[in-house]
Amino acid sequence: xxxxxxxxxxxxxxxxxxxxxxxxxxxxxxxxxxxxxxxxxxxxxxxxxxxxxxxxxxxxxxxxxxxxxxxxxxxxxxxxxxxxxxxxxxxxxxxxxxxxxxxxxxxxxxxxxxxxxxxxxxxxxxxxxxxxxxxxxxxxxxxxxxxxxxxxxxxxxxxxxxxxxxxxxxxxxxxxxxxxxxxxxxxxxxxxxxx
Numbered sequence: 001x002x003x004x005x006x007x008x009x010x011x012x013x014x015x016x017x018x019x020x021x022x023x024x025x026x027x028x029x030x031x032x033x034x035x036x037x038x039x040x041x042x043x044x045x046x047x048x049x050x051x052x053x054x055x056x057x058x059x060x061x062x063x064x065x066x067x068x069x070x071x072x073x074x075x076x077x078x079x080x081x082x083x084x085x086x087x088x089x090x091x092x093x094x095x096x097x098x099x100x101x102x103x104x105x106x107x108x109x110x111x112x113x114x115x116x117x118x119x120x121x122x123x124x125x126x127x128x129x130x131x132x133x134x135x136x137x138x139x140x141x142x143x144x145x146x147x148x149x150x151x152x153x154x155x156x157x158x159x160x161x162x163x164x165x166x167x168x169x170x171x172x173x174x175x176x177x178x179x180x181x182x183x184x185x186x187x188x189x190x191x192x193x194x195x
Contacts, residue, residue, distance in 0.1 A: 044075055058104055059111035069107045086110035099123050122186040140176035152176040156183045
């Protein structure tokens with residue numbers, strides 16, 4: 001969805017300098033003088049909420065995105081992630097050393113109840129699934145052809161915790177999940193599978 005013209009009560013899509021074609025042409029003709037008095041600069045909150053599509057579950061960002069797929073918003077000449085701005089509008093500034101985590105695993109979601117404050121470690125615990133380069137497709141499980149077995153392991157506090165060899169991938173996955181549930185505090189997805 002394109003942004004709308006910055007002129008108050010004009011709903012046309014913005015083309016240039018955040019104005020529709022008609023208002024831009026008028027601005028150019030008048031050297032910006034006449035239009036300057038009619039401009040309605042939306043507040044940061046108004047701009048933010050105009051770029052949110054609220055569904056029954058997630059409130060999806062429909063504005064611009066960064067390379068990682070997270071919504072972004074420009075405030076005072078600086079881009080910030082949309083979910084962080086949403087969290088800050090509801091809860092205040094994010095403390096140093098903390099990050100905003102999506103409980104719903106939807107990087108486009110800006111719904112405040114789907115966001116929580118966590119450490120970097122807790123954020124990495126909250127991942128779903130295996131690494132992109134995993135050949136097994138199972139988090140913490142890989143095939144060891146020299147042993148002719150599946151190996152399960154968990155990474156915790158910068159250390160690799162090896163859990164042994166298993167005859168099936170399912171057994172190795174259960175062992176990895178059990179160990180993550182023992183060591184981790186924010187692995188919601190693993191805890192749902194256990195129940």
